[in-house]
Amino acid sequence: DFYDFGLIGLGVMGRNFILNVADNNFKALGYDLDDEKVNALIEEGGNSDRVNATTELSEFTQGLSHPRKIMLLVPAGKIVDQVIEDLLPHLDEGDIIIDGGNSFFTDTDRREEYLQSKGINFFGSGVSGGAKGARRGPSIMPGGNREAYQHVKPIFEAVAAKYKGEPCVAYLGPKSAGNYVKMVHNGIEYAMMQLTSEIYDVLKKGAGLSNEELHEVYSKWNKGRLQSFLVEITAEIFEQKDDLTDGYLVDAILDKAKQKGTGKWTSQNAMDLGIPIPTIDVAVSMREISALKEERVNAESVYPKSEIESRPKDELIVEAENALYFSFIMAYAQGLHQLANASKEYDYDLNLSEIAKIWRAGCIIRAELLADISEAYTALPELDSILISPIFVSKIKETLGGTKKLLTFGMNNGIPLPGVANSLNYFYAYTSGRLPLNLIQAQRDHFGSHTYERLDRDGVFHTEWEA
């Protein structure tokens, strides 16, 4: 009897994913070089005859039904190429390899082309939701050959998270479409994490909220329009006591945020496309600034912080809620704007409404807001930006006042709010019919004869600037 699905890489994600496949009545076979991981899986899935694992590659590939469906959950980079090379001699034409890691999208294009020449279908497929998501239902973002996807579809639809019964997985497009969408998902993830962190800072410094109070505030927000996975876990984080001291764990954690690259790639590629995503960019920059801990401590001694004006709690909480909601909208708007342009540039033919739908559950950026976003794109698939969607106009107008007040307070009191600031500036700039960049064109022409265009007539102009 053959196994329906094969999984290579039995780390935490792989083990959880394979158990999820088995829970859904498919037979799944795992492979890993590490005996311990293989044994751990057999033990955990042991009482089911639907899960098994091996350290023998030929036993693994011979155990799978045709066409073979083999998912890799291994670290992005050279290991993916290595695993593919190891697998190739054991595969037959029409077999399917799915890369479930955060591979860089151009690597996926290269691998897809290479494997196509060998008759193998390759899917770059983002998987979001961490270990719990892999076990109970992740959001899955596959890209590759549309026909071959039909073989994978029943399994992915069964294991994916469900939003009101709808599976959070869809065929997204050819080539690296899936990895690209997952990359931008992570860019938005960085922005939302930065925003929730700076709002925490302003509430703590400006109104002296304790961890218990922060827990209450974020929990309450999570029941309203800010409902989202990141707000939910943030509320939980404030409750967590430290095992090593009497205090709360959050206060003991070093304020240096690490990164594995997906947020940075989102910003780099947005620059290549010429699409502004300043809320995401600054979220990457803030991880970089956070890493400069020693320099920051030193610089603080040069510019000691002055006392922060104290604000009434209720007032500041309302402003903070407005600013967070407003800025979340800007982060999604920028990420989706990037996706719309990447879709044209790389011929992905992305369906933004569908993407917002599969982000509604399972993934790290899942949020109530995504239901509105998918509706906005269903109503107007060619929408330039959700900012001009009728669904969003009133939501934005409603939160603008609070956002401005919060930002003004932060700026007057030396509390960095770069995510909120970039969101508000992005909004002001994107909604300005006339920007002062006519002056930049004048400067370029003045010092370097770079020419300019005019508002009132066609053509390209150059002026011999006087003096």
Ligand code: 6PG
């Ligand atoms: C997800 C996450 C995940 C990512 C982590 C860590 O959707 O489940 O995006 O894929 O690896 O968030 O990313 P950083 O280490 O770069 O913060």
